[in-house]
Each structure stands twice: as C-alpha cells, then as structure tokens.
Amino acid sequence: MNATTASVGIVSPQRFGCNEPLTLQNGSVLESYELVYETYGTLNADKSNALLICHALSGHHHAAGVHDESDPKPGWWDACIGPGKAIDTDRFFVVSLNNLGGCHGSTGPRSTDPSNGRTYGPHFPNVVVKDWVKTQATLADFLGIKIFAAVVGGSLGGMQALQWAIDYPDRLRACVAIASAAKLSAQNIAFNEIARQAISSDKDFLDGHYFDANKNPDRGLGLARMIGHVTYLSDDGMGSKFGRDVKSGDFDANEAVEFQVESYLNYQGRAFTHYFDANTYLLMTKALDHFDPARESQGDLVAAFAPAQCKFLVLSFSSDWRFSAERSQEIVDALVQARKNVASAVIESEHGHDSFLLPIERYTSALQTFLNQTLSAQTGPSP
Amino acid sequence: MNATTASVGIVSPQRFGCNEPLTLQNGSVLESYELVYETYGTLNADKSNALLICHALSGHHHAAGVHDESDPKPGWWDACIGPGKAIDTDRFFVVSLNNLGGCHGSTGPRSTDPSNGRTYGPHFPNVVVKDWVKTQATLADFLGIKIFAAVVGGSLGGMQALQWAIDYPDRLRACVAIASAAKLSAQNIAFNEIARQAISSDKDFLDGHYFDANKNPDRGLGLARMIGHVTYLSDDGMGSKFGRDVKSGDFDANEAVEFQVESYLNYQGRAFTHYFDANTYLLMTKALDHFDPARESQGDLVAAFAPAQCKFLVLSFSSDWRFSAERSQEIVDALVQARKNVASAVIESEHGHDSFLLPIERYTSALQTFLNQTLSAQTGPSP
Numbered sequence: 001m002n003a004t005t006a007s008v009g010i011v012s013p014q015r016f017g018c019n020e021p022l023t024l025q026n027g028s029v030l031e032s033y034e035l036v037y038e039t040y041g042t043l044n045a046d047k048s049n050a051l052l053i054c055h056a057l058s059g060h061h062h063a064a065g066v067h068d069e070s071d072p073k074p075g076w077w078d079a080c081i082g083p084g085k086a087i088d089t090d091r092f093f094v095v096s097l098n099n100l101g102g103c104h105g106s107t108g109p110r111s112t113d114p115s116n117g118r119t120y121g122p123h124f125p126n127v128v129v130k131d132w133v134k135t136q137a138t139l140a141d142f143l144g145i146k147i148f149a150a151v152v153g154g155s156l157g158g159m160q161a162l163q164w165a166i167d168y169p170d171r172l173r174a175c176v177a178i179a180s181a182a183k184l185s186a187q188n189i190a191f192n193e194i195a196r197q198a199i200s201s202d203k204d205f206l207d208g209h210y211f212d213a214n215k216n217p218d219r220g221l222g223l224a225r226m227i228g229h230v231t232y233l234s235d236d237g238m239g240s241k242f243g244r245d246v247k248s249g250d251f252d253a254n255e256a257v258e259f260q261v262e263s264y265l266n267y268q269g270r271a272f273t274h275y276f277d278a279n280t281y282l283l284m285t286k287a288l289d290h291f292d293p294a295r296e297s298q299g300d301l302v303a304a305f306a307p308a309q310c311k312f313l314v315l316s317f318s319s320d321w322r323f324s325a326e327r328s329q330e331i332v333d334a335l336v337q338a339r340k341n342v343a344s345a346v347i348e349s350e351h352g353h354d355s356f357l358l359p360i361e362r363y364t365s366a367l368q369t370f371l372n373q374t375l376s377a378q379t380g381p382s383p
Numbered sequence: 384m385n386a387t388t389a390s391v392g393i394v395s396p397q398r399f400g401c402n403e404p405l406t407l408q409n410g411s412v413l414e415s416y417e418l419v420y421e422t423y424g425t426l427n428a429d430k431s432n433a434l435l436i437c438h439a440l441s442g443h444h445h446a447a448g449v450h451d452e453s454d455p456k457p458g459w460w461d462a463c464i465g466p467g468k469a470i471d472t473d474r475f476f477v478v479s480l481n482n483l484g485g486c487h488g489s490t491g492p493r494s495t496d497p498s499n500g501r502t503y504g505p506h507f508p509n510v511v512v513k514d515w516v517k518t519q520a521t522l523a524d525f526l527g528i529k530i531f532a533a534v535v536g537g538s539l540g541g542m543q544a545l546q547w548a549i550d551y552p553d554r555l556r557a558c559v560a561i562a563s564a565a566k567l568s569a570q571n572i573a574f575n576e577i578a579r580q581a582i583s584s585d586k587d588f589l590d591g592h593y594f595d596a597n598k599n600p601d602r603g604l605g606l607a608r609m610i611g612h613v614t615y616l617s618d619d620g621m622g623s624k625f626g627r628d629v630k631s632g633d634f635d636a637n638e639a640v641e642f643q644v645e646s647y648l649n650y651q652g653r654a655f656t657h658y659f660d661a662n663t664y665l666l667m668t669k670a671l672d673h674f675d676p677a678r679e680s681q682g683d684l685v686a687a688f689a690p691a692q693c694k695f696l697v698l699s700f701s702s703d704w705r706f707s708a709e710r711s712q713e714i715v716d717a718l719v720q721a722r723k724n725v726a727s728a729v730i731e732s733e734h735g736h737d738s739f740l741l742p743i744e745r746y747t748s749a750l751q752t753f754l755n756q757t758l759s760a761q762t763g764p765s766p
Contacts, residue, residue, distance in 0.1 A: 026637040126639075186621035186644040190613045193645040194606060197652075201602040203586040219584040223577060227610070230573045235704070238569035244675065251678060254409040256509075259672065261569040262576040269580075289642065292627065295634060321618070321704070 006083040008040040008065035016142050028125035036105030037061050037097035041089035050145040053096040054153030054160035057284045060104035063096040079359040086364040100135050101127040103277035122208025129291045133163045150174035154356035159291045165308040174374040176313045179356040181327035182301050183292040192285040195224035199278045208279050221278045222269030229268050234319035234352035301334035312342040313370045317355035389466040391423040391448035399525050411508035419488030420444050420480035424472035433528040436479040437536030437543035440667045443487035446479040462742040469747035483518050484510040486660030505591025512674045516546045533557035537739035542674045548691040557757040559696045562739040564710035565684050566675040575668040578607035582661045591662050604661045605652030612651050617702035617735035684717035695725040696753045700738035
C-alpha cells in the first residue's frame with residue numbers, strides 16, 4: 001500500500017460514558033459525561049502499542065479515514081495517520097477523542113445539563129488542559145490501556161501531550177509536542193481575545209444562549225476563524241498561494257476589486273460556522289491562554305517537567321509565527337535542563353502553523369522514525 | 384531647547400476649500416471639497432523649505448504640538464516633528480493635512496453631499512493614493528509651494544510619498560518612505576479584510592448609514608482597531624510590555640482571569656471608536672490594498688519609478704512584520720535598478736510597525752541627517 005494514499009478506510013465513532021463525577025480544576029463538578037472517540041489499528045495482546053492523539057483548537061475525534069464510502073473528506077490528520085504513514089496504524093492502536101467541552105459529540109456546551117434539563121450553553125464549566133488529560137486517562141482506563149506508547153499532539157494538542165508527561169509520568173513512554181508552546185505569548189493571547197470579542201459582539205450570540213434561541217453567531221464565529229486562519233499561515237505561504245490575484249472586479253475598469261485571499265477567507269469563515277460551536281471556541285481559546293504548567297512551580301518550567309519519565313520529541317516549523325520555533329526551543333531547553341530524553345527538530349516549511357497538518361517529508365519521517373523506535377525499544381521488532 | 388522635549392507649541396488647524404471639481408481615479412467627481420491642515424515652522428522667502436507629511440491609516444492633520452494649553456496629548460508624530468527634532472521645524476515649514484475621505488475635518492463620509500443635502504456615509508466615493516497626492520498638490524498650489532523639499536510618510540503615508548515621486552517628479556526634492564511597501568502582501572490584505580468584516584458585521588453599521596441613524600458600529604470598529612493594534616506590534620514587544628501579567632482574577636482561586644494584554648486591547652478598541660469613523664476606516668484600508676504603482680507598468684516597479692527625480696530615503700524596522708524590512712528592500716532594489724539616488728536603513732527595534740512613531744535614536748538621526756542634508760544641498764547652510 002502506498003504510504004501517501006494509504007487510508008485506515010471506513011471508521012465509526014464510538015462513545016464512552018463516564019458516570020463517575022468529575023471535579024474540574026475550577027472546582028465545578030460534572031456528575032457524568034460522554035466522550036466520543038475513534039480508534040485505528042489493532043491493540044496488541046499486551047496492550048503496549050496504544051497511541052493517543054490529542055486535538056487542537058478546532059479539531060475533534062475524527063482524525064483519519066472516512067465515515068462512509070461517499071465521505072468526500074478524510075479525518076483532519078489523515079496525512080499522518082494510516083498504514084505505513086508517520087503514525088503507522090500497522091503498528092499502533094491509535095485512539096483519537098473529542099475533548100470534553102467540544103462540539104463534535106463529547107459532552108460540551110451543546111449538551112443537556114442533567115441538573116435542569118437545559119442546554120449548558122455558556123454555563124458549561126471552563127475546562128483546562130489538565131482536565132482534558134484527566135478525562136483522557138479515564139478513557140484509557142476504560143479501554144484497558146495502562147500505558148500509552150505515545151501521546152501525540154500539535155498546537156493545543158501538544159500542550160496536552162506535555163501535561164500527560166507531567167501528570168501521568170508512568171502512563172506514557174513517549175510524548176510528542178508539535179508546533180506547540182509551554183505557554184502562550186502576549187501576542188497569542190491577544191489574537192485569542194480578539195477572536196472571543198468577535199464572537200461575543202455578534203448580535204446573535206445572545207450572551208451564549210444562541211442555541212436555545214435557534215440562532216447562531218455566524219458572523220462573529222466566522223470572523224474568529226478568519227483571524228485564526230490568517231495567523232496559522234505565513235506571509236510567504238499566503239503570498240505563494242494567493243499573491244495579489246483578483247477574484248472579481250477590474251482595477252482598469254474602476255470596478256470594486258475582491259482579491260482571491262479575501263474570497264478564500266470569507267469562504268473559510270462561513271464554512272466553519274457549519275461545524276463549530278461558538279461556546280466551544282471560547283472555551284478552547286481560554287484553555288490555550290491559561291495553559292502554563294510552570295505556574296505551579298513559580299514559573300520554573302524545569303521544575304514543572306521534573307516528574308516526567310518518557311522520551312520527548314519536540315517539532316516546530318520555520319514559518320510558524322503563531323507557535324514559533326523559539327517557543328518549542330523553550331520546551332527543549334527546559335527538558336534538557338531537567339535531564340530528560342529529548343529529540344527535536346525545526347522543519348523548513350512555508351505553511352506556517354498549519355504545517356503540522358501537512359505531509360511534509362522531513363516532518364513525517366522524523367515523526368515516524370521516533371515513534372517506531374520507541375515502539376521497537378519496548379516491544380521488540382515490530383511485525 | 385532640548386530636542387526630546389521641544390514642541391512646536393500651540394497650533395491651530397486651518398482649512399483649504401477647493402471649488403474646482405475633482406475627478407477621482409474611479410471616475411467619480413467631487414464638485415468641491417475641503418482639506419483641514421496644520422503647519423509648523425516658517426516658510427522661507429524662496430519657499431524652498433516646505434515639507435509635506437502624509438498620514439497613515441488612522442492618522443490626521445494634527446501631527447505635532449497641542450491645540451491649547453490644557454491639551455493632554457500632542458500630535459501623533461510629535462516625537463519626530465519640532466524644533467531640533469528629526470523633522471526640524473527650525474529649518475522646515477511642515478505641512479500636515481487630513482486626507483480626503485478622512486474623519487478629522489477634511490471632506491469625507493461624515494460630510495454633507497451637496498447634491499442631495501445628506502451625509503455621504505457609504506456613498507462617499509472610493510479614494511486611492513493617487514487621488515490623495517493630487518489633492519495634496521492642489522493644497523501646495525494654494526500655499527504657493529511649487530516644490531517640496533521633502534514629502535515624508537510612514538506606512539500608508541510612505542505610499543503617498545512614493546506616489547508623489549512618480550506623479551509629480553518635479554515638485555519634490557526628496558521622498559521619505561518609512562515602514563512602507565510598494566504593495567500589500569496577501570497577508571496584509573487578509574488582515575484588512577478581517578477588519579472590514581468586523582465593521583460591516585456590526586449590527587449598528589447599517590450598511591454604512593449609521594451616522595444618520597445616530598448609531599455607531601463601536602464593537603466592529605473597536606475590533607478592527609484591536610486587529611490593527613496587535614499586528615502593528617511585535618511578538619517580542621508585546622512580550623516585553625505585557626508578558627502574561629494578569630489584570631484581574633486569580634488562577635489559584637479559580638477565578639476568571641483577564642490578562643493585561645486583553646484589558647489593554649479592549650481599552651484601545653473602545654477609545655478608537657470615539658475619534659474615528661467606520662466608513663473612513665473602510666476607505667483607508669481599501670486604498671492600502673489597492674496601492675500598487677507597478678500595476679500600470681505590468682508589474683514592473685523599476686519602470687514605475689522611471690519618472691522620479693528626487694532623492695529617496697527608505698527606512699524599515701527589524702521587528703515590523705506587517706510592513707517588513709523585505710518589503711522596503713523591494714522598493715530600494717527597484718529604485719537602485721532604476722538608477723535613482725536612494726539611501727536606506729533597517730532600524731533595530733522591538734516595537735514592530737509602530738516603531739515609525741517612536742523617537743528611536745538611530746531612526747531619528749538617520750531621518751534628521753538625510754532631511755537636513757537635502758535642505759543644505761539646495762539652499763545653502765541653514766540658519
């Protein structure tokens with residue numbers, strides 16, 4: 001099977017319902033919750049080949065394969081997950097979930113609050129990265145996975161992978177943080193705040209109660225997505241893709257001109273509103289802003305990583321200015337100082353932050369080599 | 384007088400009313416228009432020391448000094464204009480106007496359309512950089528200035544200075560383009576489009592007719608400003624200024640946390656709505672997007688600069704990612720290839736695009752030296 005076209009094929013989401021009360025970091029309690037997840041590949045007999053995928057801001061459980069034969073679009077990380085691919089489903093049993101607070105099937109703002117029978121909406125409690133990791137560990141318990149061969153994520157997903165290494169040091173053998181950061185910079189927080197303001201300013205947001213009112217803050221959510229989209233690409237990458245090409249209108253005829261890049265962004269913004277929930281967007285950006293594992297050790301990231309026992313792979317991309325190579329270097333420096341086993345690389349790419357989703361040769365090779373070695377070291381030669 | 388504290392003192396805006404019909408680039412005709420302007424310093428006998436300031440997106444005529452003794456805030460470029468400063472009012476007669484289509488006194492969307500007695504609002508015609516330069520030349524005629532010693536501008540103002548060199552080659556001796564570009568990149572157009580969408584999405588925008596309805600699209604205009612503000616600063620600069628400092632709330636007490644950078648941006652957004660007009664913002668960003676003097680010569684910037692006769696100074700700032708040093712280098716390269724007299728420098732600064740407004744020593748020295756030499760070369764030793 002060709003690695004570039006290989007697919008896990010048709011996959012079906014599964015559900016895990018947890019009836020144990022969950023106390024979140026902010027003290028709120030969820031009496032029960034559900035997580036939707038998918039798995040790709042086969043769990044081996046000693047359950048040593050499980051790999052957890054943690055998703056980013058706008059991600060979900062559907063990371064690879066298709067939902068049926070007519071499904072036009074594979075999962076969001078299909079470029080990297082499949083037979084023979086970087087995350088090789090011939091070797092790994094891959095678990096991919098929709099995080100708590102998400103809008104793709106797991107309990108979140110669109111779910112019904114059992115205490116009053118109403119949609120949670122804006123009353124869904126704030127969830128932070130530590131909470132996600134905790135619920136992911138509970139899902140692992142349910143699946144009978146004591147130790148993950150690796151926990152892997154890009155961007156906000158990388159933050160979860162790092163938190164795993166700190167909170168459950170004996171439950172993962174490798175942590176892969178791609179295009180991530182140990183904490184957001186002021187600029188990143190600023191972009192998130194602007195996205196939140198765009199959503200909350202929309203007249204149809206209704207203080208978060210839009211769902212029950214059968215409205216949706218389409219324009220605000222679309223704007224938030226447009227802001228994200230521009231900042232996830234690089235100036236050069238956008239230049240290569242769009243330049244100053246004109247979509248409609250004519251300068252010479254003194255007509256109003258719409259550039260291709262404007263048309264593209266408006267399309268992306270509109271499309272996003274069909275599959276994403278505004279309250280979830282607010283929740284996810286807040287989780288991003290608040291992530292800072294060094295906070296508990298007075299800003300000392302080296303101390304924060306002290307409990308970790310796994311191997312680390314830290315990858316970043318040359319043109320990613322939202323989660324720059326310097327931010328990844330801070331992680332690497334702290335891990336080295338904490339005497340952890342860490343490999344890292346800065347991958348040349350003009351695709352900005354979105355590079356982590358793309359099948360860039362040097363990136364996928366680095367990822368595949370690291371993951372396969374980790375597996376072989378623990379379980380002997382792979383089949 | 385100390386160069387850092389020297390001020391032009393109290394200044395008063397003046398008005399120039401033009402009753403000659405103006406045909407704009409898009410074919411629209413304004414039967415008459417007014418420009419508001421200020422002057423600093425004294426025009427010498429042979430009128431050879433006049434210097435024109437062209438303003439940027441959110442600028443206006445009030446570039447230096449104060450309007451009365453209790454005025455808490457000097458003009459927007461007071462750091463660079465004044466006795467002994469980079470733009471030395473002991474030597475130059477400085478002319479600073481509010482561009483046509485502006486919202487600080489010149490004819491624009493808030494003015495009354497004489498043809499129907501109503502506020503122009505969204506019906507104010509699109510104005511482009513060439514139009515501004517044309518009206519600035521008309522203002523110069525009115526002031527009796529045949530030749531400017533220099534035309535100076537930052538950002539969108541730099542574009543006007545470049546257009547001057549092309550359209551009126553015999554009417555300026557020097558052109559200074561600071562933190563500017565020969566055309567916007569796709570990323571820049573994208574940020575402008577997001578700002579426009581933020582404004583037009585506001586429920587109080589009313590398709591541009593907010594003024595007559597006694598409304599204002601405060602949230603959309605505020606958002607547009609926030610987007611601009613973040614992109615005019617650098618990641619490092621924001622890091623130095625705000626870091627992850629918390630304005631209110633407490634992580635440890637599980638309270639909602641507002642970061643300083645969020646509070647600052649929200650304040651800036653709100654403040655902007657008190658002094659800027661949304662229709663003008665749309666008009667100015669469109670003028671930015673459309674600027675591309677090479678368009679008339681099939682993309683050949685060298686050919687576009689062929690008519691120019693003046694000296695050029697092209698300055699940029701190391702941390703400016705919105706109008707990067709590479710964009711300035713494109714201008715310099717084209718000027719060199721066109722065999723023009725050009726000096727240039729990239730100034731180290733962590734303040735991003737906003738650097739051009741700040742009294743950065745190497746920047747102000749470079750500007751002052753260039754301008755003073757230009758003047759001495761033409762008019763003999765200055766007094």
